[in-house]
Amino acid sequence: MTDQRVIPVKHVPPPPPASPTVGMIRTLGLVSAICGLIIVSAYQSTYDAVAANKRIATERAVFKVIPAAKSIVEYAALPNGGIQKLGAGDTATPSGAVGFFAAYDEHGRLAGIAAEGGAKGYADTVRIMFGYSPACQCVVGFGVVAMRETPGIGDKIIKDREFLANFAALDVKLTADLSALANEVMAVKHGTKSNPWQIDAIAGATITSRAVGRAINDAAQALLPRLVPKLEILQKAQKS
Amino acid sequence: MSATVTWDEFTEGIWRQNPVFVMVLGLCPMLAVTVSAVNAMTMGLATMFVLVCSSALVSLMRKMVPKEVRIATYIVIIATFVTVVDYLIQAVSLELYEALGAFIQLIVVNCIILGRAEAHASKNPPLPAMINALGMSIGFFIGLFALGSVREILGAGTLFGVSLFGSGFQPWVIMVLPPGGFFVLGGWLLFFSWMGRRKQRKQTEKLAGVSGHA
Numbered sequence: 001m002t003d004q005r006v007i008p009v010k011h012v013p014p015p016p017p018a019s020p021t022v023g024m025i026r027t028l029g030l031v032s033a034i035c036g037l038i039i040v041s042a043y044q045s046t047y048d049a050v051a052a053n054k055r056i057a058t059e060r061a062v063f064k065v066i067p068a069a070k071s072i073v074e075y076a077a078l079p080n081g082g083i084q085k086l087g088a089g090d091t092a093t094p095s096g097a098v099g100f101f102a103a104y105d106e107h108g109r110l111a112g113i114a115a116e117g118g119a120k121g122y123a124d125t126v127r128i129m130f131g132y133s134p135a136c137q138c139v140v141g142f143g144v145v146a147m148r149e150t151p152g153i154g155d156k157i158i159k160d161r162e163f164l165a166n167f168a169a170l171d172v173k174l175t176a177d178l179s180a181l182a183n184e185v186m187a188v189k190h191g192t193k194s195n196p197w198q199i200d201a202i203a204g205a206t207i208t209s210r211a212v213g214r215a216i217n218d219a220a221q222a223l224l225p226r227l228v229p230k231l232e233i234l235q236k237a238q239k240s
Numbered sequence: 241m242s243a244t245v246t247w248d249e250f251t252e253g254i255w256r257q258n259p260v261f262v263m264v265l266g267l268c269p270m271l272a273v274t275v276s277a278v279n280a281m282t283m284g285l286a287t288m289f290v291l292v293c294s295s296a297l298v299s300l301m302r303k304m305v306p307k308e309v310r311i312a313t314y315i316v317i318i319a320t321f322v323t324v325v326d327y328l329i330q331a332v333s334l335e336l337y338e339a340l341g342a343f344i345q346l347i348v349v350n351c352i353i354l355g356r357a358e359a360h361a362s363k364n365p366p367l368p369a370m371i372n373a374l375g376m377s378i379g380f381f382i383g384l385f386a387l388g389s390v391r392e393i394l395g396a397g398t399l400f401g402v403s404l405f406g407s408g409f410q411p412w413v414i415m416v417l418p419p420g421g422f423f424v425l426g427g428w429l430l431f432f433s434w435m436g437r438r439k440q441r442k443q444t445e446k447l448a449g450v451s452g453h454a
Contacts, residue, residue, distance in 0.1 A: 020306040027305050031313050034297070035320035042324040049331035057334050146338060151275075151395075152413035 062101050065131030065141030066112040069103030075234070076100075077226040083233065098223045102234045103131075110134065110235045113227060116145060117219030121211035124148040126157075128215050132172065132224070134231050138196070139185075139216060142167035147208075154208035163202050163209065171196035172220045178228055181221050187213035245368050253376030259352045260383025261432040266352045269343045270384060271421035277400055279339050280388025284381030286329065286344060288374070290321040291353050295361040295373035302362045314357040315348065322347045352380060383428075390424050391415045 062072050074086040076097035086099070100115040113134070118127040126149065131141030142164065149155045157163055173182045183197040187209040193200035199216075201209035259265045269287075274280045294317050298305075305313050326344050329337050337344070347353065356376055361369040392398055395415030397405045414420045 020308060023304075023306045024309045027301070027313060028309055028316075030304075031301070031316050035316055038320050039323050042327050046327040046331040050327065053331065053334045151416045152411070 058101075061129045061143055061145060062103055062114040062131075064143045065114050065129050066103040067141070068105045068111040069114075070106045070111075072101045072103050072114070074099065074101055077223055077230075081226060081229070083227070083230050098219075098226065100223055100227065110231070112140065113223075113234075114141075115219050115223050117215035119211040119214035119218065121147060121149050122154050122207045123150065126208060126211040126215060128212055130167070130216055130219070132220070132227075134228070136169055137171070137173045137228075139167055139170035139172055139220070142212075142216075149205075149208045154205050156202050156205055157208055157212055160202050162200065166193070166199045169196065170199065170216070172216075172224060173197075174224055174228055179225055181217070181224065185213055185217040185220060186210070245371050249368055249372045250375040253372065253379040254382065255379070257376075258379040258383065258432075259376060260380060260386075261428060263352075264429070265355065266350045266380060267425070269346060269350060270387065271418065271425065273340055273343050274384055274388040274391055274421060274424075275395065275416045276339075276392040276398075277385065277389045278336070280384040281381070282329065282336055283340060283343065284377070284384040286325045286340075287347055287350065287353070287380055288377035289325050289328075290318060290347050291356060291373045291377040291380075292370050293321045293324075294318045294353060295356055295369045296366050298357045298361040299364060299366040299369035302364075305362070310358070310362065311354075314354060314362075318353055318357070319348045352376065386428055387421065387424050390427075391420055394424075395420060 059072060063069050076084050076086055076099050078084055079096040084097070098115070100113055103111045103114055105111040113132040114129055115132065116127060116129050118125045120126075124147065126147040127145040129143045129145050130139045132138075133140040144158050147155070147157075149157070170185065171183065172185060174180065175182045183195065185197050185199065187199040187201040187206070188194075189206065190201050190203040199209060199213045201213075253259065257263055260267075260270060266287075269283055273283045294314070297317050298314055301313070301317075322345060325347070329340070329344060356373055360372050364372070389399060392400075393404060394412045395417075397403060397409040397411050412420070415424065
């Protein structure tokens, strides 16, 4: 032990390979900088086109559920009972508020209200849009915004004529004090529809049909009690 | 390593090492998005863009990337181009974007791309790397299109949305469902392996014929 200390070390172990830490950090830093630059420029250059596409998609969905519509204005129904117009730049509705679209015909008269709703279907959330007509207090149009239902079964809700006939005048009247829907909108078994607020389900696609019923019910329940007292304002809004 | 670009480097991915029919790679997006020819083509083009661009960048940086962080570097580069493609598709068509769903983002983990970065681009100069990546992605594109077109024709009776058989045709719905993807892929794999066998048999017969004459 002791004499080992006095013997000079002749065999120097090879120095450990230079730590690549600096190299690694430099490389990763450089890569991140280049990639960040690429992503930002791609985002900037596609921003307008993406925003325009989103607007067109929304407009198309609204025009589909309210065929008489020529222009739309986006609103949010606030929890305190007020309504607020949303500009083109606003992407999110204020918290607790329910977004909807007021659609106006070519003479600037209120043609109807369009709103989105969603409920769990067979595969995923079925997101729908419906048109509400203040005149008859009923749903007059229906469209699917997004869904992943089984092709050939659940996706019949887009095209099935009998099913779509449910939305010619689906009753969504409010109670006398305007606090809630008078009747719960719901899908019933195929062929058993007996009331104007019921949806005749597609045979074999009951789960998806029920999801549509629930989506309309929940959205109408949340929106209409706030919206109906304010319809006057909306009717005037476009003229002024 | 010479910078010469061989024809073989380009065609390798299209035929001899076709990512779908020979290497059987990247099957997740393959089976999921090929319900229609348009979806399949968009996915093919998106993958092509990511593969070629990331190969170019990986190849340019190949000498300065320490091997400890190479996978991290490749993933960051690939993810960058996937993000770019994501924005581009949103700008072109939101419907297409909805139809492809999460599979655009999932190109990041497509093994064909990481495989090319690791096996080819990191060892070759940019030009051959890009040519090879282009060939490989054309191979993938062909694979996607082969599946997408067959599934759309049988499952919906249309091709590119144009009705082929008139209203009397009853679509084979199963073809646009997940099992249909496996059926069609199985059919194509069968076809390609039959082709391979036949070629091999002909070659052996030819060889036997030559030696017989000699």
